[in-house]
Amino acid sequence: MTLMTILLILLVLASLWASMTTLLLRATIALALASAILAVVMYSLGATIAAVLELSVCAGLISVVFVSVISLTQRKPFKDYVARRMSRMSRFWPLPVVLLGAGVALSFVHAPVQVALPLPSAAGDVRLVMWNIRQLDLFGQILILLTGVIGVLVLFKREDKDGD
Amino acid sequence: MSHLLLLVPLAALVLANVVPRSWRPSATWVAFFVCALQTVVVVLPPLGLADWSFLQPLDKAIGFDIALDGLSLLLLVSAGLAGMAALMASNPGLKAPRERFLFANLVLVALIGINGMAMVKDLFSLYVFIEVTAVATFILVTIRHGTAAFEGAWKYVIMSAVATVLMLSGVAFFILIAGGASLEAVKTALAAPDPFAWAAAALFLCGLFVKGGLVPFHGWLADAYMAAPAPASIFMAGIVTKASGVFALIRLSSAVFGDALPARWIFLVVGAVTLVIGAFLSLGQSDMKRMLAYSSVSQIGYIVLALGGSPQLGVVAAALHFFNHAVSKAQLFANAEAIEVSLGTLSMDSMGGLGSRMPVTAGTSAVASLSIAGLPPLAGFWSKLLIVISLWQAGQYGFAVIAILTSLVTLAYFLSLQRRVFFGKTAPQWEGAREARGALLAPALGLAVITVALGLGFPFFLSMILGGGQ
Numbered sequence: 001m002t003l004m005t006i007l008l009i010l011l012v013l014a015s016l017w018a019s020m021t022t023l024l025l026r027a028t029i030a031l032a033l034a035s036a037i038l039a040v041v042m043y044s045l046g047a048t049i050a051a052v053l054e055l056s057v058c059a060g061l062i063s064v065v066f067v068s069v070i071s072l073t074q075r076k077p078f079k080d081y082v083a084r085r086m087s088r089m090s091r092f093w094p095l096p097v098v099l100l101g102a103g104v105a106l107s108f109v110h111a112p113v114q115v116a117l118p119l120p121s122a123a124g125d126v127r128l129v130m131w132n133i134r135q136l137d138l139f140g141q142i143l144i145l146l147t148g149v150i151g152v153l154v155l156f157k158r159e160d161k162d163g164d
Numbered sequence: 165m166s167h168l169l170l171l172v173p174l175a176a177l178v179l180a181n182v183v184p185r186s187w188r189p190s191a192t193w194v195a196f197f198v199c200a201l202q203t204v205v206v207v208l209p210p211l212g213l214a215d216w217s218f219l220q221p222l223d224k225a226i227g228f229d230i231a232l233d234g235l236s237l238l239l240l241v242s243a244g245l246a247g248m249a250a251l252m253a254s255n256p257g258l259k260a261p262r263e264r265f266l267f268a269n270l271v272l273v274a275l276i277g278i279n280g281m282a283m284v285k286d287l288f289s290l291y292v293f294i295e296v297t298a299v300a301t302f303i304l305v306t307i308r309h310g311t312a313a314f315e316g317a318w319k320y321v322i323m324s325a326v327a328t329v330l331m332l333s334g335v336a337f338f339i340l341i342a343g344g345a346s347l348e349a350v351k352t353a354l355a356a357p358d359p360f361a362w363a364a365a366a367l368f369l370c371g372l373f374v375k376g377g378l379v380p381f382h383g384w385l386a387d388a389y390m391a392a393p394a395p396a397s398i399f400m401a402g403i404v405t406k407a408s409g410v411f412a413l414i415r416l417s418s419a420v421f422g423d424a425l426p427a428r429w430i431f432l433v434v435g436a437v438t439l440v441i442g443a444f445l446s447l448g449q450s451d452m453k454r455m456l457a458y459s460s461v462s463q464i465g466y467i468v469l470a471l472g473g474s475p476q477l478g479v480v481a482a483a484l485h486f487f488n489h490a491v492s493k494a495q496l497f498a499n500a501e502a503i504e505v506s507l508g509t510l511s512m513d514s515m516g517g518l519g520s521r522m523p524v525t526a527g528t529s530a531v532a533s534l535s536i537a538g539l540p541p542l543a544g545f546w547s548k549l550l551i552v553i554s555l556w557q558a559g560q561y562g563f564a565v566i567a568i569l570t571s572l573v574t575l576a577y578f579l580s581l582q583r584r585v586f587f588g589k590t591a592p593q594w595e596g597a598r599e600a601r602g603a604l605l606a607p608a609l610g611l612a613v614i615t616v617a618l619g620l621g622f623p624f625f626l627s628m629i630l631g632g633g634q
């Protein structure tokens with residue numbers, strides 16, 4: 001079993017944990033773990049910049065945002081938590097089975113995809129890609145972050161006394 | 165000028181947030197001004213009344229890979245009109261000044277997203293701007309909080325996440341196969357007989373079907389429209405779902421698929437199923453907003469069906485019906501808000517005889533209903549006629565007959581709406597019902613005038629669309 005296979009199995013396990021756990025904090029930790037493993041996979045495949053971004057943004061920044069939001073919420077009583085866990089397990093048990101089946105089925109497929117080279121990431125300096133080639137997408141991503149801020153204001157900020 | 169369509173709303177957004185708090189109520193008017201400016205500025209060049217070519221050095225200096233054409237113009241005008249209608253309706257629709265301020269902010273963000281969609285030349289950029297619009301819209305649905313709002317937004321988020329996975333997988337496949345995601349590269353990849361290119365196209369199309377609320381991915385749409393406050397419903401029904409799903413389909417059909425047979429058959433089958441199921445779902449509703457939401461599903465089916473017709477006429481017919489439906493549906497949702505403000509309910513079973521109490525709302529809603537049902541000489545008649553002709557030209561006689569027969573079902577549910585809400589004897593509890601305020605009547609009247617004017621001046625409008633932007 002190669003290192004890559006072990007990493008991919010761990011990635012699937014972490015993702016399953018993130019999807020199936022009933023506690024938001026555990027889901028956040030599992031998601032950060034999945035992102036960190038994905039970053040190692042990307043690094044092993046030679047996508048250094050993508051790995052760094054995955055690790056810093058998805059495993060780092062996003063986890064911090066999630067934890068700050070979770071800290072604003074209140075935990076349910078233990079009795080509710082147990083009931084929810086049982087109902088969640090009964091709803092989500094097919095997920096690992098489907099994933100396992102899909103993995104086995106795909107391992108027999110040798111898709112003859114004609115990969116066009118060079119890939120955009122190999123076109124040159126990543127700064128050139130980010131600021132010159134995909135600058136419009138960067139503009140869009142900044143807007144999404146800005147909208148996220150407005151979203152936090154809408155969802156979490158209580159109205160002032162003067163209604164403003 | 166194309167870059168200013170992204171930068172001016174962004175500048176307005178920044179301006180609205182840096183001014184002192186006491187000036188914040190004017191954010192609605194700033195956003196309204198931006199929408200109005202956009203509507204006027206993009207319409208002037210095709211009318212020969214202005215030439216913005218002196219702004220080309222600015223476009224070159226910034227250098228985003230965007231361009232304007234006739235299709236973009238249509239989306240930009242629709243977005244401007246729907247934005248204006250929603251912002252005007254936000255004053256009676258949202259009580260708290262803070263809600264109105266945030267609503268104006270979110271409309272500006274969504275406007276940038278829609279403008280981006282109108283002008284991009286790359287599949288990944290198209291996805292990015294669809295997401296910009298979607299994120300703003302999730303928040304619009306929840307702006308007034310409440311369990312129903314969170315449930316509606318949650319369904320919308322989950323379905324959008326599914327669409328995201330499908331669209332991103334499609335883009336990733338195209339990057340692998342074609343070496344990039346520009347519309348030109350995608351077109352070249354699809355021209356080669358490569359099943360993986362078509363698999364990628366199918367994934368991206370499924371994502372757009374989810375975003376557009378096409379059957380069988382239509383479940384979230386009615387709940388999101390119902391849960392959203394009325395001004396947000398006007399904006400969403402008028403432009404957001406159509407731009408995110410349907411406009412992107414029109415763009416791909418015109419720039420990428422051309423007369424490719426697999427794509428045309430997908431559009432024909434998905435369009436016809438959506439058209440028929442949406443119409444029958446509308447027929448059985450007793451809540452006015454839910455009926456209008458399912459009517460949107462059905463009309464989106466018409467637009468997609470048109471894309472399966474003869475290649476060029478089909479795209480023109482789809483684009484025109486897109487615009488007509490955006491205008492009329494935004495207007496009908498404004499009418500629904502007028503009724504909700506006056507009566508406090510949208511249950512059509514308890515209404516009746518409101519025509520004499522709310523004559524302007526009744527009159528404008530009749531215009532929009534008849535236009536969507538396809539009655540001459542209103543704008544909807546022409547676009548539906550072109551859809552049927554394009555299907556007939558392509559030899560799809562069966563689908564043309566389905567389109568005509570479903571028009572009768574459309575007429576039936578709109579007549580039922582008119583009868584249950586505006587005709588008959590006024591129920592005793594609505595004796596005191598009064599016509600809505602000017603802020604709600606103005607968008608309804610303005611959009612009704614556009615529907616009538618477009619119907620009467622159709623040849624001129626058609627040549628404007630075919631002429632394109634600048």
